[in-house]
Amino acid sequence: MRIGIIADSACDLPNDFIERENITILPVTVQIGQAVLADVRNEEATMNFLSGETAARAFEAETTPFTVQQVHDLFLGKLVHDYDYVFCITTTRTRSGIHDNAQQASFTILNDYKAVRAASGNNTPFSLRVIDSQSVFAGVGVPVIEAVRMRAAGESPPRIRAHLEAIASNTHAYMVAPDLNYLRNRIKKRGDKSVSFLSATLGTALDIKPILHCNQGETGPVAKVKGFAAASRKLFDFTAERVASGLLTPTVNLCYGGALDEMRALPGYQHLRDVCKDRGVEVFESFMGLSGLVNVGRGALVVAFAAPPHRFG
Template sequence: MRIGIVVDSACDVPADFIEQEDITILPVTVQIGNAVLADMRNEEATLNFLTGDTAAQAYNAETTPYTVQQVHDLFLNKLVLDYDYVFCICTTRTRSGIFDNAQQASYTILNDYKPVRAASGNNTPFALRVIDSQNVFAGVGVLAIEAARMRAAGETPPKIRAHLENLANSTHGYMVPPDLHYLRNRIKKRGDKSVSFLSAALGTALDIKPILTCHRGETSPVGKVKGFNAAVEKMFDFAGKRVRAGLLTPTMNLSYGGEMEEMRKLPGYERLRETCAEHNVEVFESFMGLSGLVNVGKGAMVLGFASEPHKFE
């Protein structure tokens, strides 16, 4: 059976992984003033887009996920021909409309695919499953990586589906944003009041950086540390502790809103890499997608993994 994997562009996974696993992207379109770019996870295009006035006004960006019709057309024009079963893994529905759009489109896709496949000489059934990752950025990538691993191992779609849906409940994303004022302005535009002006102002004045988590669709702060580097180091060291305690998948997924060489110089990075190597956990690294960058700011550090319930310490 031919199994396909689809993710939205806010899912942070390496570009070579996307290419090797033939993963299809549902792009999010980003508009800043008159500048418009469909986020296809192209690092060069993203960096070129976020320059000058565009970068300065990024917090004011409008983001538009693939519509129901666009998802429907992508499947009918390509995916129902290339695959027999497709897993569509989406950013948590609490932060993006892409899950709801894909879910709604799935009903019409399953009604309309038969004549399309028949015209190509294929009368076998087609199926798809839309998965709410309940996470963001690198956290979404954990599920995409696991889907590819299980596909390569020859697992059946029902087993993959059950595992991914269960794994979503145990996936944890952690992030250190570099600029509280930017984050506050961005989430205010989205109608989120979780970072007040006062906390942003105090945090900036004192150089206090929050460590944020996303789990089961809910985001919240779990720590505050003076200095970006110190906060990232604390997050990396905590991730190392979870690796030593035992992860549910052999995956540590990192994404960064900047050059990879900058990320690799951050304190605690090498220790985390060494810990993962000692415990046979594969580390994935990616440049954060454009839709993620405009939401949390350039220079944000994010990691995702799946583990048993825990407290950040």
């Protein structure tokens, strides 16, 4: 059975991994003033877009996911020909409309695919499952990596589906953002209350950085640390402890809103890599996509993994 995997462009994974595993990307369109770019995870295009006046107004960005019709057309135009079963793994529905759009499109796709496949001489069934990752940024990549791994192992779609749903509810994404004023302005525009005005003001004045946690679609602060470097070390060290305690998948996924060499120079990074190597855990690293950058600002660090329930500390 030919199994396809789809993720939206807010899913942070290395581009070479996406290309090698033939992962289809659902673009998110970002508009800042009159400037518009479809995010297809192109680092150079992203950095060119976020320059000059556009960069200064990035917190005002409007993001638009693929519509129901666009998802429908993508499947019928290509995916129902290339695959027999497709997993569409999306950013948590609490933060993006892409999950609901894909879910709505799936109903019409399953009604319309037979004639399309029959026209090319294929009368076998086609199936589609939309999975809510319940996470953001690098967190979305954790179940995507698992889908790739299980596909390579020859697992059946029902087993893959059940596993992905279990992994999604146990995926934890932690983030440190360097610019609280940017983050506060952005979430205010989105109607979010994850970081209050007072916290942003005091945090900026005192150089206090919150560590934010996303699990099961809910996001909130779990720690406050003075200085971005110290907060990054705390996050890396905590992740190393989780790895040593045992993860649910052999994966740690990192993304960073800047050059990856900057991330690799942060304190605690090499220790985490050493622990992962000792435990046979693969580390993925990627440049944060455009939709992530406009939501949390440049220089943000995100670490994600699947693990049993735990407390940060």
